[in-house]
Amino acid sequence: MPKIEVCLTPALLHLYDIENSIVVVIDILRATSSITYGFENGATAIIPVMDVEDCETYRDLGYLLAAERNGEVVTGFDFGNSPFSYTKEKVENQTIVLTTTNGTKAMRMAQERAYEVIVGSFLNITAVCNYLKQQNKDVLLLCAGWKDNFNLEDTLFAGAVVAQxxxxxxxxxxxxxxxLDMYEQAKTDLRGYLRKSSHSHRLIKLNIEEDVQFCLKPDLCTAIPVLRNEKLVRLT
Amino acid sequence: MPKIEVCLTPALLHLYDIENSIVVVIDILRATSSITYGFENGATAIIPVMDVEDCETYRDLGYLLAAERNGEVVTGFDFGNSPFSYTKEKVENQTIVLTTTNGTKAMRMAQERAYEVIVGSFLNITAVCNYLKQQNKDVLLLCAGWKDNFNLEDTLFAGAVVAQxxxxxxxxxxxxxxxLDMYEQAKTDLRGYLRKSSHSHRLIKLNIEEDVQFCLKPDLCTAIPVLRNEKLVRLT
Structure with a gap:
């Protein structure tokens, strides 16, 4: 029977043997949710990069550039990382370059050693779980966390996957x-549970309540993004 | 109002600003439980060291030497790290040199930066909480974990302190x-909850069920060990 493990932050990834594992990268608010939604809406590819400067180097190459810092779209970029930016009208048949600090770092670190790196969010949770059930490989659920530390929302999602x-x-x-225990406790009201988070004040300040609500909706999407070399593409 | 934080493993300690914090080191099975019990029973000092070899260097200096690896007392040492070794008959007015990998590492790392480092366990939980209430300092609860990763028993104890x-x-x-949520869920049957742990098979194999039961008993002790230079001594 394959095993499933949960890595609570990228700072603990070195403790896991992932050479034969599928790693599911989790950054619920909001990178992996937005990426999932982008592929659902027909994006061709998404290139995750660490910095606004990295993102800038793709300018004039025909890509959409997504860069946000402190909750605001960076001046001169097409959009930020709100899932509502990743609509069909905007992203269909487009390649997007996205800067996301926590999520990108987690993906790159996992890619160095893992069998495969895919992207999970509540939006595609059942699609991801069904895929994992079919592969007969070990699974590591990698929470991107918040600046290398533990956060509630990514861990809750990991628990939801374990439950399935x-x-x-x-x-x-x-x-x-x-x-799993946290998820079982929180599942009837995920949004309410996250109000206990140390980040809840940050989220309120960012004025992204609609984003948060959206990112907690299960199974709006069937797209599974997978990392191939430098790009995320749609696996299914 | 001072703040309280929980660091889930020593591998995340660098993320916390602890210059003005009291750090409570937690290694429930079994180092910090045994250390607490040793001071309760009149030990003069306990010197935590990383390796059996470090422990060996204290031989012939009049100390008791405690060294255990893989659940067995290392040949040539006085005892291991079962709390039942730290009885009054054995430890009163003695200085003990104890090798404990996870706990020692956590203590040394915290000591480099923290205002103060004390030792917590269920055995002295209320004494520790009362002390913390009186200090008006920030508190970091530092779980020693298992080989740098998250474990249930240390996190449960952290939750129990937060609850107080x-x-x-x-x-x-x-x-x-x-x-805190984990503790609230587990508090009526801590031992039962820990049977869900990935370590539970390891614990059974080690044949330390009595130790585990003992280490989960609250408030058998009032001693609070504190780290002063290289030694733990009794604070109260």
Whole structure:
């Protein structure tokens, strides 16, 4: 039976042996949610980069540039990382270059060693779980966290995935047990649970309540983004 | 209002600003439980060291030497790290040199920057909480974890401390929220909850069920160990 593990932050990734694992990168607010939604709406590819400067180097190459810092679209860029920017009208048949600090870092670190790196969010949770059930590979759920530390929303999502996969996978670490318990406690009101977060004041200040609500909706999408070399493309 | 935070493993300690914080080091199974019990039973000092070799260098200096690896007392040493070794008959007026990988590492790392480093366990939980309430300093609960990764038992204890301190402290990070929720879920049967742990098979194999039960008992002790230079001594 393959195993499933939960890595609570990228700062702990070195502790996991992932050479034969599918790594699911999780950055619920908002990178992996927006990426999922972008592929659902027909994006051709999304290139995740670390910095606004990296993003800038793609200018004049025909890409859409997405850059946000402190909740605001960076001047001169096409849009930020709100999922509502990733509509069909904007992204269909486009390649997007997206700067997202936590999410990009997690993807690149995982890619160095993992069998495969895919992107998960509540928006595509069942599609991701069904895919994982079919692969018969070990799974690592990698929470991008907040500046290398633990956060509630990514861990809740990891728990939601564990809840769907308990039958066919061996739950192999304490973080998975904790994530599952948190999710079971929170599942009837995920938004309410996140109000306990230390980030909740930050989220209110950013005025992204609609984004948060949207990012917690399950199964609006069937797209699964997968990292191939430098680009995310649609796997299914 | 001072803040309280929870650091889930020593690998995340660099993310916390602890210059003005009291750090409570937590290694429930079994280092910080045994250390607490040792001071309760009259030990003069306990010197935590990383390796059996470090421990060996104290031989012939009149100290008791405690070294255990893989659940067995290392040949030639006085005892291991079972709390039942730290009885009054054995430890009163003695200085003990103890090798404990996770706990020692956590203590040394914290000591480099923290205002003060004390030792917590269920055995002295209320004494520790009362002390913290009186200090008006920020608090970091530092889980020693298992080989630098998250574990359930240390996090449960952190949650138990947060539960006692919610009135006078601001809960400042998501890890504290998660720890508190885990504890609230587990508190009526801590031992049962830990059976979900990935380590539970390891614990059974080690044949330390009595140790585990003992290490989960609250308030058997009033001693609070504090790190002063290289030694733990009794604070109160």
């Amino acid at each position: 996969l308990t039958d066919g996978f061996a739950l192999a670490d304490d973080a998975g047990v904790a994530a | 301190l919610t009135d006078g402290f601001a809960l400042a990070d998501d890890a504290g929220v998660a720890a």
